[in-house]
Amino acid sequence: MQVIKSLTQMLALQHPQEARIGFVPTMGFLHEGHLSLVAESTKNCDITIVSIFVNPAQFGPNEDLESYPRDLDRDLALLEQNGVDYVFFPDPDMMYPKPYHTWVEVSDLSGILCGASRPGHFRGVCTVVLKLVNIVKPHFMYMGEKDFQQLTILTIMHRDLNLSTRIIGCPIIRESDGLAKSSRNVYLNSADRKIAVCLSQALFKARSAVAAGFRDAAALIATAKADITASGAKVDYVEIVSATDLSKADIIDEQSRMLIAVYVGKTRLIDNLQLL
Numbered sequence: 001m002q003v004i005k006s007l008t009q010m011l012a013l014q015h016p017q018e019a020r021i022g023f024v025p026t027m028g029f030l031h032e033g034h035l036s037l038v039a040e041s042t043k044n045c046d047i048t049i050v051s052i053f054v055n056p057a058q059f060g061p062n063e064d065l066e067s068y069p070r071d072l073d074r075d076l077a078l079l080e081q082n083g084v085d086y087v088f089f090p091d092p093d094m095m096y097p098k099p100y101h102t103w104v105e106v107s108d109l110s111g112i113l114c115g116a117s118r119p120g121h122f123r124g125v126c127t128v129v130l131k132l133v134n135i136v137k138p139h140f141m142y143m144g145e146k147d148f149q150q151l152t153i154l155t156i157m158h159r160d161l162n163l164s165t166r167i168i169g170c171p172i173i174r175e176s177d178g179l180a181k182s183s184r185n186v187y188l189n190s191a192d193r194k195i196a197v198c199l200s201q202a203l204f205k206a207r208s209a210v211a212a213g214f215r216d217a218a219a220l221i222a223t224a225k226a227d228i229t230a231s232g233a234k235v236d237y238v239e240i241v242s243a244t245d246l247s248k249a250d251i252i253d254e255q256s257r258m259l260i261a262v263y264v265g266k267t268r269l270i271d272n273l274q275l276l
Contacts, residue, residue, distance in 0.1 A: 001080040003087045007094045010135055013086070019046040023138030023165070025129060028052040029069040030078050033173040033181040037142040040170055042083040049136050050079055051088040057096065057124030069186050088136065095131060103127050106153045106160070109246055113149050114261060114270065117236055125150055126157050133158075133165050141165050146172045146180050148259060148272045152246055172271070174200065180271045187267040196264045198231035202238070203273035206258050210275045215252040220275075228262055236261035236268065243274065252276055 004010045015021060022041030026034050041048040052075055059065035072089070079087055103123050109115070110122035133141065143151050155167050173181045178200030179193075188196055202224040209220060217240040224238045240249045243257045252275055259272040 001076075001084055001087065003076065003089060005089050005091070007090060007135065010088050010090075015047055020140070021045060021136070021138040022048045023133070023136050023141045024048070024050045025132055025141065025143070026050060026052055027054045027068065027183065028075050029071055029183040029186070030075045031173075031181045031183060031185075033144050033146065035078065035082055036173050037144060037170050038079065038082050038084060040168065041140065041142050045140060047085045048083065049086045049088060049138065050084050051090075051132055051136070053088075053090055053092075053095065053128070053132075055095075055124055055128045056092055057127055058121050059124070060118055060120065063118070064184075069183055088132075095128065104130050104157065106157050109149070109153050109156065112246065113237060113239060113241075113259060114147075115149070117261065117268075122150070122153055126153065129154055130157065130161070130163075133163060138165050140168055142168045142170055144172060145169050145272070146182065147270060148243075148257060149246060152243075156245075178204065180269075182269065184267055184269065188264060192265040192267065195232045196267075196269060198228045198233050198264075199260050199262060199269055199271040200273075201231075202227050202260060203258055203271060207273055207275050210252050210256075217249050217252060217256070220252070220258070224258070224260065228260070232264075234263040236263060240275070 022045030024037045024041055054068050056065055104126040105123040115122050145151060151169050158167055177197050179197050206220045206224055221238045225235050228235050238260050240256050240258050242249055242255045244255055249256045254276050256275045257272055258275055261270045
């Protein structure tokens with residue numbers, strides 16, 4: 001496995017013409033969710049490239065950029081064990097040379113759901129992913145479904161900008177009690193960790209109701225909010241949207257997906273689930 005820190009070196013990297021290139025963008029502090037994406041890439045591609053870059057452009061002024069968990073040595077060991085060929089580990093000044101002027105944003109969809117609570121977040125996500133795709137030039141990019149809004153926005157960005165890279169969405173990896181794997185789970189103390197399962201419990205309860213024939217989105221949302229609040233967490237949002245364009249759903253159908261964001265203590269967690 002080769003670790004590349006130089007932008008020039010990464011741009012100059014040569015691959016066999018027929019090689020299928022898979023790419024997994026990450027912010028490091030890897031867990032089983034990240035490694036499941038790596039496994040998909042190594043299974044389906046000839047060469048797998050992983051980026052580790054804590055992107056400052058997607059953090060707000062009061063968010064956890066400085067305290068975001070990092071463990072590069074552990075990450076590199078895991079990636080080598082899991083068959084990765086190249087790791088791209090750029091410096092922020094390399095990705096955003098000063099003065100920096102150019103930003104990418106998917107209008108409308110970037111200001112709802114998580115975007116309403118985190119202004120500018122998806123502008124930072126879109127910009128860095130477009131830059132990484134242009135640098136790495138992968139055929140396939142593997143991303144988890146846990147941040148479903150991000151996955152949808154980036155898929156639309158790729159379509160709108162005629163990018164040839166194909167995004168592959170991969171299932172959420174969960175703890176044994178249902179909590180979605182997340183690098184931010186490390187922030188949870190033991191009491192908050194017990195509360196955090198309220199997200200997945202609310203989602204699976206809603207899916208069970210839909211399986212029993214319930215189709216009223218507003219009622220499902222109200223129940224989920226009440227259950228989450230009763231557990232001791234603070235609701236940021238609970239919404240049911242179309243999986244294709246994030247438009248709000250009134251009646252549950254095959255495209256309906258429930259998206260949740262809550263604060264457990266000071267930690268903001270997200271989760272989602274297809275309902276039918």
